[in-house]
Amino acid sequence: MKKLALALAAVAAFSGQAFAADMGRPYTKAPVAVPVAYNWTGCFIGAGAGYGWYNTESTQVVPATGAFVVSEGTSGGRGWLGNVQGGCDYQFSGPMGNWVIGAFADYSFMDVKGDHIGVPLTTGVGPLKQDYAWAAGARIGYLVNPTFLTYFNAGWTQTHFKQVDYLNFGTLLPNGFSLPGSTYDGWFIGSGFEYQLSFLPGLFLKSEYRYSQFDRKQINNIATATGLPTGTAETVKPFTQSLLTSVVYRFNFGR
Numbered sequence: 001m002k003k004l005a006l007a008l009a010a011v012a013a014f015s016g017q018a019f020a021a022d023m024g025r026p027y028t029k030a031p032v033a034v035p036v037a038y039n040w041t042g043c044f045i046g047a048g049a050g051y052g053w054y055n056t057e058s059t060q061v062v063p064a065t066g067a068f069v070v071s072e073g074t075s076g077g078r079g080w081l082g083n084v085q086g087g088c089d090y091q092f093s094g095p096m097g098n099w100v101i102g103a104f105a106d107y108s109f110m111d112v113k114g115d116h117i118g119v120p121l122t123t124g125v126g127p128l129k130q131d132y133a134w135a136a137g138a139r140i141g142y143l144v145n146p147t148f149l150t151y152f153n154a155g156w157t158q159t160h161f162k163q164v165d166y167l168n169f170g171t172l173l174p175n176g177f178s179l180p181g182s183t184y185d186g187w188f189i190g191s192g193f194e195y196q197l198s199f200l201p202g203l204f205l206k207s208e209y210r211y212s213q214f215d216r217k218q219i220n221n222i223a224t225a226t227g228l229p230t231g232t233a234e235t236v237k238p239f240t241q242s243l244l245t246s247v248v249y250r251f252n253f254g255r
Contacts, residue, residue, distance in 0.1 A: 038146040039252070040091040040100045046206065047085070048246025052112045053078045054130055056238045063220050063233040072234065077114025077128060083107065083244055091143075098143045100151070105136040108242070116164050116179070118221070118234060124166030124175045130240065133159035133212070135188055147196035157188045157212050159240065165224060178224045184238055186214030194248065204248040212240045 055076040060069040087104025091097065109132050116128035137155015144150060164179040192208030216237040220229045 040089050040143070040149070040250075042250060042252035043086070043088040044204075044248050044250045045084075045086045046204075046246045046248035048083045048206070048244050050081055050083065050242055050244035051079075052081045052108075052110055052130070052240060052242040054112055054114075054238055054240040056116065056128065056236050057216075058116070058118070058234050058236045061218065061233050061235055063218070063229065063231065066218060066233075066235075069232075072117050075114055075116045075128065077112050077130065079110060079112035079130075081108045081110035081112065081242060081244070083109075083246060085246065085248075089141075100141040100143065100149060101138070102141075103136075103138050104153075105134070107134045108132060108244075112240075118164060118166055118177070118179055124177055125169060126164040126166040126179070128164050128179075129162045130238075131160055131162050133157060133240070135210075135212075137188065141194075149194045150192075151194070152189070152191045153208075153210075154189045155187070156185075157214075158183060158185050159212070159214060159238065160184075161236075161238065174224065176224050177230060178222050179234060179236075180219055180222060182217055182219055182236070184214035184217055184236075186212055186238075188212040202250045202252075204250060206246045206248050208244050208246075210242050210244070212242075214238045214240075 055074055057074055058072040060072055061067060062069060083106055085104060085106035087102055089100050089102035091100045110130055113127050113129035115125050117125050135155055135157035137153050139151045139153035141149045141151030160183045161181060163181040166175050166177045167173060168175040188210055190208050190210035192206060194204050194206040197203045197205055216235050218233055218235045220233045222228060223230055
């Protein structure tokens with residue numbers, strides 16, 4: 001019994017000393033979590049799909065002089081498109097830290113088509129198809145929050161329309177005339193937003209509207225069978241619009 005009493009006394013004495021030592025230590029708060037500092041500076045790649053539409057203004061002219069003959073009016077087309085893209089961005093620091101600027105390029109393959117009225121003397125009609133376009137430009141954006149960017153962009157673009165093989169209005173049979181395919185140069189403006197998908201760092205969803213206007217071009221009509229000029233020409237000026245949603249991967253997004 002004496003040994004048990006001595007052991008209990010020793011434990012009590014030790015516990016009292018340990019408690020007193022703890023009471024003497026200063027209280028410290030748990031460390032506060034530091035917010036993640038995201039950085040948009042870096043490069044990206046992406047791919048997407050969307051919907052496009054075009055309108056073309058066309059007139060019939062004398063090929064040698066370009067003199068006006070008759071207005072053929074406005075035609076239009078609708079259809080789907082796919083897109084691949086790449087570029088780089090730079091996020092400012094300090095008081096300008098919510099602003100992002102960048103440069104990019106993209107390529108769209110498409111099936112956007114409609115009926116086009118044409119020669120001779122607007123008595124034929126045929127399918128006019130826009131089959132590809134590419135663009136290069138710059139954008140400026142504002143971060144609504146660290147992972148949500150709104151932006152405007154602008155730049156230079158080029159598109160291609162395939163050859164139109166005309167059909168006779170009355171019979172809908174080939175009338176022997178064609179409008180050769182051609183490439184058009186122009187400019188574009190657009191706006192959109194981009195935000196991070198929460199399930200994978202660096203993966204973003206981007207949606208954008210774009211308007212493009214192209215230079216007017218004079219194209220000689222040809223005889224389909226021989227490929228020779230027919231003595232008539234058209235001036236064609238396209239306008240295009242598109243809505244595109246893309247998945248974008250940023251290589252260095254994060255801290």
